[in-house]
Amino acid sequence: MVFNRAAEEYFGVARAAMLGRTLWEVFPQGRGTPFEAFCRAAMDDGKATTFETSSALRPDRTVELRIVPMRGGGVAITLTDITERKTADARQRLLVNELNHRVKNSLATVQAIAAQSLRGPQVAPDARERFMARLFALARANDVLVAETWLGASLGSVAAEMAGPHGDGERFTIEGPEVLLAPQTATAMALGLHELATNAAKYGALSTPKGRVSLTWAIDGEGEARRLRLTWRESEGPPVGKPGPPGFGSRLIERGLASELKANVRLDFAPDGVVFKLTAPLGDGVTEA
Numbered sequence: 001m002v003f004n005r006a007a008e009e010y011f012g013v014a015r016a017a018m019l020g021r022t023l024w025e026v027f028p029q030g031r032g033t034p035f036e037a038f039c040r041a042a043m044d045d046g047k048a049t050t051f052e053t054s055s056a057l058r059p060d061r062t063v064e065l066r067i068v069p070m071r072g073g074g075v076a077i078t079l080t081d082i083t084e085r086k087t088a089d090a091r092q093r094l095l096v097n098e099l100n101h102r103v104k105n106s107l108a109t110v111q112a113i114a115a116q117s118l119r120g121p122q123v124a125p126d127a128r129e130r131f132m133a134r135l136f137a138l139a140r141a142n143d144v145l146v147a148e149t150w151l152g153a154s155l156g157s158v159a160a161e162m163a164g165p166h167g168d169g170e171r172f173t174i175e176g177p178e179v180l181l182a183p184q185t186a187t188a189m190a191l192g193l194h195e196l197a198t199n200a201a202k203y204g205a206l207s208t209p210k211g212r213v214s215l216t217w218a219i220d221g222e223g224e225a226r227r228l229r230l231t232w233r234e235s236e237g238p239p240v241g242k243p244g245p246p247g248f249g250s251r252l253i254e255r256g257l258a259s260e261l262k263a264n265v266r267l268d269f270a271p272d273g274v275v276f277k278l279t280a281p282l283g284d285g286v287t288e289a
Helices: 005-011 034-045 083-117 125-147 155-166 183-202 248-261
Strands: 049-054 062-069 075-081 172-175 179-181 212-220 227-235 264-270 273-281 286-288
Touching (some): 005 075, 034 049, 034 075, 125 183, 155 179, 155 183, 248 264
Parallel strands (some): 172 212
Antiparallel strands (some): 179 286, 212 227
16 A cells, blocks of 8 residues: 555545555445445446545544546545535525525515515506516526526526427527526527517417527537527517607617627517517626636
């Protein structure tokens, strides 16, 4: 057995007492455990294994063991103490869960206040419906981020969450490579796609039984010129008329996404179906998986 100085310090055993001895003389506790099976797999089959476990010699510590075969016979065992990392991970999960709980409570409170405040006859029912729908879209975006522990969200997950209330796969074609959005970018994308879907449900392709929406994206370009190109295209819906003055939804789609993603956007009310195109540089907000 070869025993380096780091192992000498970790286990509190002098190297001189270890050199030349066999593994099982030094560590008989490993007999009959998965550790022995992994060591034999490395020696007999050349199979390397990495796993986490409680230290048999120091039960209060968590270690990562890597067992790899050595040329000429034998195995190399690398032990890394990961106790502090595991403790930090647990603390982070606790904080994220608390954040999730507070955000959900805050959104529920806002929804309750809005429902009460907008109930009177002086508020147009359509305005109340649009406002509440936007709050629910924000809540759904939050659900996607919660699932990813607030590290961001995939564009596919955001798109699927948006499509769900409108028939999902029955009405939508959603295709594209894995693209990751930062939390704030994911929220902006979720709200923008919600507005497109809402308009399609009221006036466009989703307002008719046969209407469909294609939402596709791709990454192209090289180096710093790499871009996300996203297209929303409606088909088989009613003829599209000339749009009226831009409302909040149109501004959210065009200005909100353009600002958050540093993107070029275009919303085209073509006669055979609305087409929305977005081109955004890859960066902190948009990255390839």
